[in-house]
Amino acid sequence: MTSHTAAPSSASPPESSQLPQAPGAEVLLRALKDQGVEVVFGYPGGSVLPIYDALFQQNAIRHILVRHEQAAVHAAEGYARSTGKVGCVLVTSGPGATNAVTGLADALMDSIPVVCLTGQVPTHLIGNDAFQEADTTGITRPATKHNYLVKRAGDLAHVVHEAFYVARTGRPGPVVVDLPKDILIGPAPYEPPRATPHPSYRPQTEPDAALIAEAVALMRQARKPVFYTGGGVINAGPEAAALLAELAHATGFPVTSTLMGLGAFPASDPAFLGMLGMHGTYEANMAMYECDLMVAVGVRFDDRVTGRLDAFSPGSRKIQIDIDPSSINKNVPVDVSIIADAGRGLAALLEEWRSAPPGAAPGVDREALTAWWRQIDSWRKVDCLRFEQARAPGAVIKPQYAIQRLATLMAADKRETFIATEVGQHQMWAAQFLKFDRPNHWLTSGGLGTMGYGLPAAMGAQIAHPEALVIDIAGEGSIQMNIQELGTLAQYHLPVKAFILNNQSLGMVRQWQELLHGGRYAESRTTAEPDFVKLADAYGALGLRARSVDELDGVIRTMLESPRMVVCEVAVDPAENCFPMIPSGAAHNEMILGGDRPGVPSFRGVGDPGRALV
Amino acid sequence: MPGDSNAPEVTAIIAVLVDNEPGILARVVGLFSGRGYNIESLTVAPVEEGGNLSRINIVTLGTPMVIEQIKAQLGRLVPVRRIADLTAEGPHIAREMALIKVICPHGSGEAGLKRAEALRLADAFRARVIDATTESFIFEMTGATEKLDAFLDLMRPLGLAEISRTGVAAMARGTRVI
Numbered sequence: 001m002t003s004h005t006a007a008p009s010s011a012s013p014p015e016s017s018q019l020p021q022a023p024g025a026e027v028l029l030r031a032l033k034d035q036g037v038e039v040v041f042g043y044p045g046g047s048v049l050p051i052y053d054a055l056f057q058q059n060a061i062r063h064i065l066v067r068h069e070q071a072a073v074h075a076a077e078g079y080a081r082s083t084g085k086v087g088c089v090l091v092t093s094g095p096g097a098t099n100a101v102t103g104l105a106d107a108l109m110d111s112i113p114v115v116c117l118t119g120q121v122p123t124h125l126i127g128n129d130a131f132q133e134a135d136t137t138g139i140t141r142p143a144t145k146h147n148y149l150v151k152r153a154g155d156l157a158h159v160v161h162e163a164f165y166v167a168r169t170g171r172p173g174p175v176v177v178d179l180p181k182d183i184l185i186g187p188a189p190y191e192p193p194r195a196t197p198h199p200s201y202r203p204q205t206e207p208d209a210a211l212i213a214e215a216v217a218l219m220r221q222a223r224k225p226v227f228y229t230g231g232g233v234i235n236a237g238p239e240a241a242a243l244l245a246e247l248a249h250a251t252g253f254p255v256t257s258t259l260m261g262l263g264a265f266p267a268s269d270p271a272f273l274g275m276l277g278m279h280g281t282y283e284a285n286m287a288m289y290e291c292d293l294m295v296a297v298g299v300r301f302d303d304r305v306t307g308r309l310d311a312f313s314p315g316s317r318k319i320q321i322d323i324d325p326s327s328i329n330k331n332v333p334v335d336v337s338i339i340a341d342a343g344r345g346l347a348a349l350l351e352e353w354r355s356a357p358p359g360a361a362p363g364v365d366r367e368a369l370t371a372w373w374r375q376i377d378s379w380r381k382v383d384c385l386r387f388e389q390a391r392a393p394g395a396v397i398k399p400q401y402a403i404q405r406l407a408t409l410m411a412a413d414k415r416e417t418f419i420a421t422e423v424g425q426h427q428m429w430a431a432q433f434l435k436f437d438r439p440n441h442w443l444t445s446g447g448l449g450t451m452g453y454g455l456p457a458a459m460g461a462q463i464a465h466p467e468a469l470v471i472d473i474a475g476e477g478s479i480q481m482n483i484q485e486l487g488t489l490a491q492y493h494l495p496v497k498a499f500i501l502n503n504q505s506l507g508m509v510r511q512w513q514e515l516l517h518g519g520r521y522a523e524s525r526t527t528a529e530p531d532f533v534k535l536a537d538a539y540g541a542l543g544l545r546a547r548s549v550d551e552l553d554g555v556i557r558t559m560l561e562s563p564r565m566v567v568c569e570v571a572v573d574p575a576e577n578c579f580p581m582i583p584s585g586a587a588h589n590e591m592i593l594g595g596d597r598p599g600v601p602s603f604r605g606v607g608d609p610g611r612a613l614v
Numbered sequence: 615m616p617g618d619s620n621a622p623e624v625t626a627i628i629a630v631l632v633d634n635e636p637g638i639l640a641r642v643v644g645l646f647s648g649r650g651y652n653i654e655s656l657t658v659a660p661v662e663e664g665g666n667l668s669r670i671n672i673v674t675l676g677t678p679m680v681i682e683q684i685k686a687q688l689g690r691l692v693p694v695r696r697i698a699d700l701t702a703e704g705p706h707i708a709r710e711m712a713l714i715k716v717i718c719p720h721g722s723g724e725a726g727l728k729r730a731e732a733l734r735l736a737d738a739f740r741a742r743v744i745d746a747t748t749e750s751f752i753f754e755m756t757g758a759t760e761k762l763d764a765f766l767d768l769m770r771p772l773g774l775a776e777i778s779r780t781g782v783a784a785m786a787r788g789t790r791v792i
Contacts, residue, residue, distance in 0.1 A: 137637060138637075138640065141637070141640060141641060141644055142644055142648050145690075145692070146691075146692040149636070149637075151636075166692055171690075199633065199695065200632075200633060200692065200693055200694055200695040201692045201693075324686075324690065325686040325689060325690075326683060326686035326687050326689070326690055328686070329679060329682060329683070330683055330686075333679070
């Protein structure tokens, strides 16, 4: 345990003396190439100069110079989420690494595959409080899926290969490789990825057949079923999303999705109930509350989804498929737990569902299912996302309307479209009003809720898809957390559109203060905003502004038509709240709905236990 | 079946076989502190020739749902090879060792009686005297945690001055291995 040799966890490395040698930095780049890396998001500094020198002398890997290391990680996340590949980050030691921590924690919470290479002081200085030294593996341990400190040149290539393997397999996540400068300068042996399986890390991807049979037996008996699907389906690849649609159609069950799972099931499909959870639709949450069978796929029963745990879907049997055994029975006990890749699990369910010869297996109670759909339709009639938009010239723009118009005008655009968001009210409205029909086109910070995620994530997606339309839906608060990335967008001529809903306040904070803290708006007003149009101009972008409802469509059209980077500010109603809302500590059937909705049971207020929750 | 978060807490002994790499202990300990799990005791040492594998024995306390979660979270750590819940998986042996210093000067009267009593009890508990001065003893004792606790309680009024315990090492009975 006190060993100071950084042996990689795989046994029997090849004899290093027989392998070709090159400077460590070159070996590193060769390993990255082996792993299919085309783009690295990074920022140079003293300890990584050898890598930058090696990057300078080759053309296979492109480097994108960000303006802050946090943005490098978010950009890599946007790249990864929009392509299904591993995103790659390169930062220097000390502050470079610590600045990246927020991005790493974000990728960990949302299961995004990222490999972050961090510089480190030379091995003989480690522990001496050297200039720009930080205990990077110590600091990032709880913010990564795994991390490595390379202390022997002989381990370098293998560790890099292993880092990519760990990042992309199983439940994906961020991996840090800490690289002391002497390892980068001195000779290191190169080796290709090993064919031998990892000695300890072996995620289970194939479902247990008996459990699948048990699950399908429950599905055949269900009278009020619902699929509850999430980011795991997206991480399992587009095939998994296609299988989900096939299974939903074969069974006739409704589907609801988490924030992270949007796009895995087509939003335009009549079987889609919309997003569930704190700001999910009335029909989705009521279906979760009232169902008698829940089929959870690639989800983690997050508190934003479940609301009050002891009142979560009280009458249902629960089937859960997840690749991470720790996601099963963590918050909500389930009846059938299936450890598998979401795609493999869905394929097995579908096969089992279809395996019974007609008439041989007890079929679904079609009558009950029809009654269930009738019930769902009655919930849909509540029209929970309805809002009132005054149309007179000069009328103030409702934020929902701004997103709705963006969605409509965007739909006419023939380009592939990627949407990123920051975090807050605008994010929830985007999730409610945009209709995603395909996976990997929605980039948002779900688990960590990182303001400042959207602009760099959009940048990463635009790098991966140069011809696509990439829009960051933002608030004026969030976007300023990484607004320096306008400089990166300008440098690489990336035509990202920042669509900023300006409500002159930190809207979600303001909303909670209104609902939970007696309207005492402590520090949630932002009264000295920059002139976003002038700011756009300063960065060489096109700046646009819509002040009232009559200006909105024109501004959106100009934004969509422009081949340039655009900063588009939309002044929206500062008093608007995001509904429906399940307040903290409440149950799915205790939603607050906006406006008057007679006949809908109303929320009884938030008690102290609820206020103590986040 | 795990599930009831109001279920009473139980003690579990979990054995974890890990790759002996720098930082592995920090990963395990950080997992426990970061997620708010209890550690009652923890022992760790290399167990394989060549020192590539180490075994960590953890005694923890939690509801059955939390114990399951601890095992699943340990399983997520990349260098973890195998996990055994010795408490749940069947009969097992759990032992720890303690060094116990008792200061009880040689002499007549009450002091002398205490010294003699300490030795008598040590004999009854099969604790070995591994250091003796005219002022003190160090006892070495191996056994179940409860046995050590009982002996320490008896030594307290007799001049118990210092305790060094190893924490629990444990293993399944019979032919079953981790």
